[in-house]
Amino acid sequence: MQSIPSAASDDEDNLDANDAAEEKTRSGIQSIEVGFRLLDVLTNEPRAMMLRDLAQRAGMSPAKAHRYLVSFLRLGVASQDPVSGRYELGGFALQMGLARLARVDGVRLARIALAQMRDRLDQTVGIAVWGNQGPTVVHWMESSHPAKASLKLGDVMPLLTSATGLLFAAYLPRSKTQPMLERELVAMKRTLADVEPHFAEVREHGAARVEGMLLPTIHAFCTPVFDSTGELALGLIALGHEGTFDTRWGGEIDSALRECARELSYELGYKAGER
Numbered sequence: 031m032q033s034i035p036s037a038a039s040d041d042e043d044n045l046d047a048n049d050a051a052e053e054k055t056r057s058g059i060q061s062i063e064v065g066f067r068l069l070d071v072l073t074n075e076p077r078a079m080m081l082r083d084l085a086q087r088a089g090m091s092p093a094k095a096h097r098y099l100v101s102f103l104r105l106g107v108a109s110q111d112p113v114s115g116r117y118e119l120g121g122f123a124l125q126m127g128l129a130r131l132a133r134v135d136g137v138r139l140a141r142i143a144l145a146q147m148r149d150r151l152d153q154t155v156g157i158a159v160w161g162n163q164g165p166t167v168v169h170w171m172e173s174s175h176p177a178k179a180s181l182k183l184g185d186v187m188p189l190l191t192s193a194t195g196l197l198f199a200a201y202l203p204r205s206k207t208q209p210m211l212e213r214e215l216v217a218m219k220r221t222l223a224d225v226e227p228h229f230a231e232v233r234e235h236g237a238a239r240v241e242g243m244l245l246p247t248i249h250a251f252c253t254p255v256f257d258s259t260g261e262l263a264l265g266l267i268a269l270g271h272e273g274t275f276d277t278r279w280g281g282e283i284d285s286a287l288r289e290c291a292r293e294l295s296y297e298l299g300y301k302a303g304e305r
Contacts, residue, residue, distance in 0.1 A: 258299025
């Protein structure tokens with residue numbers, strides 16, 4: 031008499047099959063990952079490369095590198111100079127990059143990244159962009175101990191007394207900031223020569239910091255995110271109360287903002303060292 035498989039046995043077989051399929055998905059295709067080491071080298075090298083140099087930088091033999099490059103040439107991901115024999119990224123690589131840039135939304139990416147940072151550090155964070163009136167707050171997330179700062183979405187930050195303003199004044203072309211800058215200088219009875227050292231300090235540190243300047247006992251950082259052209263795209267803000275906010279350069283908050291800004295700049299197509 032033929033035995034009938036139990037329902038439990040069928041379920042176990044299905045689970046095993048699902049687990050195997052999931053594991054296969056996680057493992058990926060190693061040869062693709064290995065081949066992309068060559069594309070990574072070409073992406074970060076400013077000039078076309080000889081096969082031996084490219085292979086060495088990618089950590090593989092020239093023969094192995096050549097096999098991958100043959101396929102990349104066929105697909106248009108890589109190209110080869112017919113005279114020198116040097117390799118470079120191909121036209122399809124350019125189309126992929128342009129397609130990515132056309133679809134990327136810097137503010138959306140920043141909101142996701144900052145939400146994770148806010149939860150990890152429990153600090154108030156925000157995003158600012160350059161608007162018609164100046165550096166404008168477009169996103170705000172408070173910590174569990176909100177800073178009593180009267181800031182809201184759409185607020186335009188002053189150029190000379192806020193970390194956000196100092197960042198934009200330091201990195202944007204003067205033609206954009208000049209009208210606002212002149213108004214603030216007149217109101218504060220100061221000259222451009224008085225404030226230029228502050229802008230230089232921002233560029234030297236690669237970020238802006240204020241300690242109780244705009245609001246007493248409230249400290250803040252603003253860190254730049256650059257786009258594919260090397261221009262300032264947006265500023266990442268973190269602020270908090272005196273005593274609970276680490277104002278040190280290289281401290282926990284400064285370091286977290288910088289790492290977040292580096293990753294976002296990369297997503298927007300910025301290549302480090304272009305500025």
